[in-house]
Amino acid sequence: MSAGSLAAPVATAAPAPQRRRRRIRWALVLPVGFALAVLALWEAAVRLLGLPPYILPAPSVFLQVLVARHDAILRMAGQTAQATLLGFAIGVGIGVVLGALIGSSRVLYRMVYPALIGFHTIPSVALIPLFVIWFGVGPHIAVLTAVVVCFFPVTVIVATAIATSSPELDDVLRSLGATRADVLFKVSLPRALPQFFGSIKLAITGAFVGTIVAETIAANSGIGYVMAVATNTMDGALAFAALSVLAVMGVVLYLVALLLEKRLTGWAYRGR
Amino acid sequence: MPAARPFVEFDRVALTYGEGEAATQALDETTLGIAEGEFVAVVGPSGCGKSSLLKLVSGLVRATSGNVVVAAQEVTAPIKIVGMAFQNPNLLPWRTTLRNVLLPAEIVQPHRARFRRDKAPYTERARHLLQTVGLGGFEGKLPWQLSGGMQQRASLCRALMHEPSLLLLDEPFGALDAFTREELWAVLQALWMQRRFTVILVTHDLREALFLADTIYVMSARPGRILLRKRFELPRPRTLASTYEPVFVEALAELRSHIAEARIPVPAPA
Numbered sequence: 001m002s003a004g005s006l007a008a009p010v011a012t013a014a015p016a017p018q019r020r021r022r023r024i025r026w027a028l029v030l031p032v033g034f035a036l037a038v039l040a041l042w043e044a045a046v047r048l049l050g051l052p053p054y055i056l057p058a059p060s061v062f063l064q065v066l067v068a069r070h071d072a073i074l075r076m077a078g079q080t081a082q083a084t085l086l087g088f089a090i091g092v093g094i095g096v097v098l099g100a101l102i103g104s105s106r107v108l109y110r111m112v113y114p115a116l117i118g119f120h121t122i123p124s125v126a127l128i129p130l131f132v133i134w135f136g137v138g139p140h141i142a143v144l145t146a147v148v149v150c151f152f153p154v155t156v157i158v159a160t161a162i163a164t165s166s167p168e169l170d171d172v173l174r175s176l177g178a179t180r181a182d183v184l185f186k187v188s189l190p191r192a193l194p195q196f197f198g199s200i201k202l203a204i205t206g207a208f209v210g211t212i213v214a215e216t217i218a219a220n221s222g223i224g225y226v227m228a229v230a231t232n233t234m235d236g237a238l239a240f241a242a243l244s245v246l247a248v249m250g251v252v253l254y255l256v257a258l259l260l261e262k263r264l265t266g267w268a269y270r271g272r
Numbered sequence: 273m274p275a276a277r278p279f280v281e282f283d284r285v286a287l288t289y290g291e292g293e294a295a296t297q298a299l300d301e302t303t304l305g306i307a308e309g310e311f312v313a314v315v316g317p318s319g320c321g322k323s324s325l326l327k328l329v330s331g332l333v334r335a336t337s338g339n340v341v342v343a344a345q346e347v348t349a350p351i352k353i354v355g356m357a358f359q360n361p362n363l364l365p366w367r368t369t370l371r372n373v374l375l376p377a378e379i380v381q382p383h384r385a386r387f388r389r390d391k392a393p394y395t396e397r398a399r400h401l402l403q404t405v406g407l408g409g410f411e412g413k414l415p416w417q418l419s420g421g422m423q424q425r426a427s428l429c430r431a432l433m434h435e436p437s438l439l440l441l442d443e444p445f446g447a448l449d450a451f452t453r454e455e456l457w458a459v460l461q462a463l464w465m466q467r468r469f470t471v472i473l474v475t476h477d478l479r480e481a482l483f484l485a486d487t488i489y490v491m492s493a494r495p496g497r498i499l500l501r502k503r504f505e506l507p508r509p510r511t512l513a514s515t516y517e518p519v520f521v522e523a524l525a526e527l528r529s530h531i532a533e534a535r536i537p538v539p540a541p542a
Contacts, residue, residue: 168362175330175356176379176434177349186378190366267366267414 054236062240069241072226077245079222080211083139084253087146088207092200094147095154102155103162103192104184116156124149124206125213132218139221142214149210150203157199161192194268197261204253212246223249277344278305279470280329280438285338287324297495298324301338304489304498306472308437311464313473313485315531321496322474326440329472330354342438352380355436355469359443361423363415369426370411373398376434383434394433401429405459421452428460432467441473445480454512457483461509478527482520483510490530500530 215224
């Protein structure tokens with residue numbers, strides 16, 4: 001979406017810095033405005049239809065709950081964030097190392113890759129009951145689930161990116177007498193960065209879902225646990241208060257991944 | 273160089289890709305010697321094994337039979353006294369021009385260790401090289417921000433970064449427009465006249481070969497073999513004007529007639 005068309009009546013030939021400021025302003029105003037409009041519509045619909053709060057609470061109701069019980073909710077959100085990030089970090093770490101290993105060895109690639117794809121088709125959250133049998137109930141189940149959810153896409157994508165090498169660039173390095181580690185660190189890994197960040201975005205959202213599901217099934221803390229309690233007690237307002245926190249957390253996590261990607265892989269987008 | 277051992281030596285070197293039915297012979301038994309500091313061009317029809325010749329010298333490919341010796345050492349693996357530039361500039365797209373040129377310093381010993389300790393002299397050298405080829409001011413640009421000719425200049429700088437004594441050029445100007453190509457001939461000639469490294473240039477452009485080299489090898493169609501070795505010692509520095517002088521034009525005509533022969537496959541010996 002170009003800012004120019006929206007700002008057209010004001011000025012068509014604004015100087016560059018001013019135009020950029022206007023574009024940034026629109027980039028904020030449009031999504032926030034849309035969200036507010038949806039909330040207003042929601043509020044109006046609930047009041048008009050007279051829905052009970054356990055079916056669908058009005059925004060004013062669950063936001064009140066959010067404010068009133070923000071202490072407990074924020075503590076639980078902190079738990080969830082911690083589990084998500086820890087699981088994400090471990091999962092991505094394992095994924096990168098494993099992916100680099102598998103991708104740079106032709107034998108390993110042929111041997112392991114099909115199995116990896118096979119495992120990948122199992123929804124990781126289906127493993128949570130098994131984790132509980134093996135490791136008992138608790139916050140570590142959320143971390144473990146996040147790890148498992150994360151490391152599959154990262155491993156698969158990094159392995160593929162590294163295995164599909166570019167022989168010409170490799171020749172440049174080989175003609176200099178580069179070792180295999182040189183080729184890996186100076187060509188294969190940087191070349192895989194754009195795909196890697198694609199997988200990171202999948203992983204971060206996946207880790208989040210994994211953590212929440214694990215918390216709903218097998219924990220006694222975290223936002224997932226709050227959701228489970230709230231739905232068990234038909235407390236719609238609390239459930240939606242927790243949900244709204246989740247939405248904000250998800251957006252923040254995604255933005256962080258996006259920012260990192262822009263900084264590290266700008267070369268692949270040619271300044272777009 | 274009287275009686276000195278050649279810098280690059282091929283002793284009955286042959287190269288076959290693949291095995292059995294699918295085997296193709298890229299290079300027939302070839303014996304040649306190139307002196308230190310010589311500027312050699314290898315010309316021939318496409319697919320005659322010119323690039324294979326370079327890969328053999330650099331150690332990227334091993335000979336099926338015979339010996340390749342460079343600087344009195346048999347070549348069995350990629351050797352580090354070589355700088356290589358290809359038809360495609362092959363710059364790493366995530367690195368700035370300067371960091372692309374610095375790449376060999378990060379890899380080739382003994383520079384690698386020195387570079388890790390003190391980057392300044394290498395950065396200085398890379399900047400100087402870029403300046404020499406007219407890329408001063410473009411150090412911070414990414415490859416996609418440079419034109420094809422500029423990328424190829426950067427690629428030349430990279431090939432020279434670790435002060436190789438042997439420069440291997442695989443049709444480095446083949447993908448450029450005629451004007452840029454001729455500009456880069458002058459750039460390369462100036463660099464060579466300054467430093468006098470040994471050069472093997474593979475090309476299918478006869479004018480380019482004559483402009484740059486003193487010794488020209490003509491190769492036959494597959495399987496590649498050397499039909500002719502000829503020295504043309506035209507005075508240097510050569511300019512575009514010299515390409516219209518009678519000596520140059522005559523030499524060109526002579527080369528062209530040899531190439532015409534080379535394109536007709538040589539019947540196999542009975």
